[in-house]
Amino acid sequence: MLKDNRIRVIIGHYGSGKTEFAINYAIELAKEKDKIALADLDVVNPYFRSREMQQLLEEKGIKVISSYVTGSGSDLPSVTADVLGPLQDKECNVILDVGGDAMGARTLGRYKAYFQKGEYDMFCVINGNRPGTQDLNGILHHIATIEATSRARITGLINNTHLLRHTTINEVLKGQELTQQASEKLNIPIKYVSVMESLVADLPKDLEGEIIPIRMIMREDWM
Amino acid sequence: MAKVLMKGNEAIGAAAIKAGCKFFFGYPITPQNELPEFMSRELPKIDGVFVQAESEVAAINMIYGAAGAGARTMTSSSSPGMALKQEGISYIAGAELPCVIVNISRGGPGLGGIQPSQADYFQSTRGGGNGDYRHLVYAPSTLQEAVDLTIEAFDIADYYRNPVIVLGDGMIGQMMEPVEFNEPKKRDLPAKDWATTGTEDKRRPNIINSLALDPAELEKHNIKLDNKYKAMEENEVRYEMYKTEGAELIFVAYGTTARIVKNAVDALEAEGIKAGLIRPITLWPFPNKAFNEIPTAKALVSVEMSMGQMIDDVKIANNGKLPVHFYGRTGGMIPTPEAIVEKAKEILGGGK
CATH class of the missing domain: 3.40.50.920 (Rossmann fold)
Structure with a gap:
C-alpha cells in the first residue's frame, strides 16, 4: 500500500465495490500517512457515494472532496475544482473514487495531465459475481472501454469477488482465478485481494496481491 | 442457477425479461434510472423494444397500446413521475389491460428529493387516477423478493387483466444483494382473445376502450371490475x-x-x-x-x-x-x- 504511487485511481464496473474498497483503503492508508485526500468523482450513482462518509473519514484525518453541492440530495453530475489541489500537491496522497463503467470514468479525462507514469496508479476493482464481469471477456471489455475513456492505463487489478454476507472462501478463490486470467492476458499484476474481515484468516497464504480486510462501511447494519 | 450480485433496479429489469416482458417504455428519473438503462441495453438483445418516451404520460400510454396488442409490457418511474402516470393507469384499469408498473419511490411532495421514501402509499393503494378502480400493489423487502414478485406480477396482470404495481422505495432500487432467477410456478392463464392483433377477416374487431356512452352499461362494467377486485382480495393477499x-x-x-x-x-x-x-x-x-x-x-x-x-x-x-x-x-x-x-x-x- 505504501509502495503505491501518490495518486490512486479506483475504477471498475458499476457495482463492483469501488467505493467500499476506496474507503477501506483510505482508512488503512491513514494509519501510515498523514496527508490523505479522497475525492468522490462519482457522477453515476445517486446513493452509496463516499461523500456520505465524509464525517467518519475526516475524523480519521482524511480530507473528502466531492461535489460543490453538499449532501446526499443531489444527482447533479458536478465535481468541484478543489480536486486539483491535492493532485498538484506532491506531498498529498490522493485517492480518486470514480463512478462505474466507462460512463463514470469520463470524469478522469479532465485530469489526464496528472496521470504520468510513476506518479499514479489506476486500480480496477473486479467482482466476479457481477453480471458483466463474470467472465474474462466481460472484464477485458470493461477495462478497454474504461482505459479509452479515461485516457489512462490500468496499473493493477483488485479481486473483490463477493456476495456480501453470503461470501465464502470459494467465491473469493473463484474470483482470484478469473482476475488471474485477466492479469496474464493484460500483463497487469493483481495488486489487492479485498475480502470481508471475517474471512481473512481462512484465506490461503499464497494469493497474488496484498490482502485488504473489508469492513462494510457503506452498508448499514440492518441491510 | 447461481446467485449474482445485482442492484435492485437491474434485478427488477432482469426479472421482467425473465417473465417474458419484451416492451419497455419509460422516462428517466432518479432513483430508478438503472432500470430503464438496463432495459435499453438488454431488450434489443432479445428482439424486444425499449423506448425512452418524451414524458411519463407518453410512456404510460405506450403501455396502453402495447398491452392492448397483447404484449407483456412494463414501465417504471419514481414518485413525481408516477403521479404523471395516474391518468393512464386509470384508463388501463378501465380498459382491462395487463401491465406491470414499477415505482421506486423518493421523497415528496412535488419534486421532493432523491432519497428513499414511502410517502406514495396513498398514491399506490388508493390510486391517483379517477373512477372505481383498484390494482395489486406488491411491496418487496429484499431484492430476491423484488425479483420473484416482478416475475409473478406479469402472470397476475394477465390473469386479472389489470395493472400490477411493484412498489419499492429508493433503497430497494439502489441497494445491492445476491439474487437468483428461478423458474416461476406456472399459472393457467386465459388466452388473450381480446387483444387487438388484427382480425385477418376471420373475426369481428376487438376494441380496447374505457369510454361508455350508456350509464347502465358503465355500471355493469364497474360491477364486473369490482368482482375482479373482490377476487384479488380473496386470493392475492400476502404478508x-x-x-x-x-x-x-x-x-x-x-x-x-x-x-x-x-x-x-x-x-x-x-x-x-x-x-x-x-x-x-x-x-x-x-x-x-x-x-x-x-x-x-x-x-x-x-x-x-x-x-x-x-x-x-x-x-x-x-x-x-x-x-x-x-x-x-x-x-x-x-x-x-x-x-x-x-x-x-x-x-x-x-x-x-
Missing part, C-alpha cells in the same frame, strides 16, 4: 408474520422499513421484550386477516418512511381493538433500529 407469536407489541412495516424493524424486534427480544412484525407484502389488498392472528398483542405501531399513511389501513384492519401508534421518518431520512426500539419502550412503558 409475513415475524416473531408475532406471544408478542405484546406488534409493528406493522413494509419494504425497507420492515428490514429495519426486524432488527429492532431482534434487539428488543435480546432485552426480553416481546415484539413482532406484520409485514404486508401486498399493500392492496391489505392483509386485514393478519390482525386476527395476534391474540397476545396489546398495541400496534405502524412504522413508515412517511408522516403516516399505511396507519390508516392498520386502523381499519385493527377495527378499534388496540391502540395504534406511529413512528416515521420522512423526506428521504431512514429510521434507525435504535430509534424504533426506543419508541417501543416508550409505548410499552405507558403512554396512550
Whole structure:
C-alpha cells in the first residue's frame, strides 16, 4: 500500500465495490500517512457515494472532496475544482473514487495531465459475481472501454469477488482465478485481494496481491 | 442457477425479461434510472423494444397500446413521475389491460428529493387516477423478493387483466444483494382473445376502450371490475408474520422499513421484550386477516418512511381493538433500529 504511487485511481464496473474498497483503503492508508485526500468523482450513482462518509473519514484525518453541492440530495453530475489541489500537491496522497463503467470514468479525462507514469496508479476493482464481469471477456471489455475513456492505463487489478454476507472462501478463490486470467492476458499484476474481515484468516497464504480486510462501511447494519 | 450480485433496479429489469416482458417504455428519473438503462441495453438483445418516451404520460400510454396488442409490457418511474402516470393507469384499469408498473419511490411532495421514501402509499393503494378502480400493489423487502414478485406480477396482470404495481422505495432500487432467477410456478392463464392483433377477416374487431356512452352499461362494467377486485382480495393477499407469536407489541412495516424493524424486534427480544412484525407484502389488498392472528398483542405501531399513511389501513384492519401508534421518518431520512426500539419502550412503558 505504501509502495503505491501518490495518486490512486479506483475504477471498475458499476457495482463492483469501488467505493467500499476506496474507503477501506483510505482508512488503512491513514494509519501510515498523514496527508490523505479522497475525492468522490462519482457522477453515476445517486446513493452509496463516499461523500456520505465524509464525517467518519475526516475524523480519521482524511480530507473528502466531492461535489460543490453538499449532501446526499443531489444527482447533479458536478465535481468541484478543489480536486486539483491535492493532485498538484506532491506531498498529498490522493485517492480518486470514480463512478462505474466507462460512463463514470469520463470524469478522469479532465485530469489526464496528472496521470504520468510513476506518479499514479489506476486500480480496477473486479467482482466476479457481477453480471458483466463474470467472465474474462466481460472484464477485458470493461477495462478497454474504461482505459479509452479515461485516457489512462490500468496499473493493477483488485479481486473483490463477493456476495456480501453470503461470501465464502470459494467465491473469493473463484474470483482470484478469473482476475488471474485477466492479469496474464493484460500483463497487469493483481495488486489487492479485498475480502470481508471475517474471512481473512481462512484465506490461503499464497494469493497474488496484498490482502485488504473489508469492513462494510457503506452498508448499514440492518441491510 | 447461481446467485449474482445485482442492484435492485437491474434485478427488477432482469426479472421482467425473465417473465417474458419484451416492451419497455419509460422516462428517466432518479432513483430508478438503472432500470430503464438496463432495459435499453438488454431488450434489443432479445428482439424486444425499449423506448425512452418524451414524458411519463407518453410512456404510460405506450403501455396502453402495447398491452392492448397483447404484449407483456412494463414501465417504471419514481414518485413525481408516477403521479404523471395516474391518468393512464386509470384508463388501463378501465380498459382491462395487463401491465406491470414499477415505482421506486423518493421523497415528496412535488419534486421532493432523491432519497428513499414511502410517502406514495396513498398514491399506490388508493390510486391517483379517477373512477372505481383498484390494482395489486406488491411491496418487496429484499431484492430476491423484488425479483420473484416482478416475475409473478406479469402472470397476475394477465390473469386479472389489470395493472400490477411493484412498489419499492429508493433503497430497494439502489441497494445491492445476491439474487437468483428461478423458474416461476406456472399459472393457467386465459388466452388473450381480446387483444387487438388484427382480425385477418376471420373475426369481428376487438376494441380496447374505457369510454361508455350508456350509464347502465358503465355500471355493469364497474360491477364486473369490482368482482375482479373482490377476487384479488380473496386470493392475492400476502404478508409475513415475524416473531408475532406471544408478542405484546406488534409493528406493522413494509419494504425497507420492515428490514429495519426486524432488527429492532431482534434487539428488543435480546432485552426480553416481546415484539413482532406484520409485514404486508401486498399493500392492496391489505392483509386485514393478519390482525386476527395476534391474540397476545396489546398495541400496534405502524412504522413508515412517511408522516403516516399505511396507519390508516392498520386502523381499519385493527377495527378499534388496540391502540395504534406511529413512528416515521420522512423526506428521504431512514429510521434507525435504535430509534424504533426506543419508541417501543416508550409505548410499552405507558403512554396512550
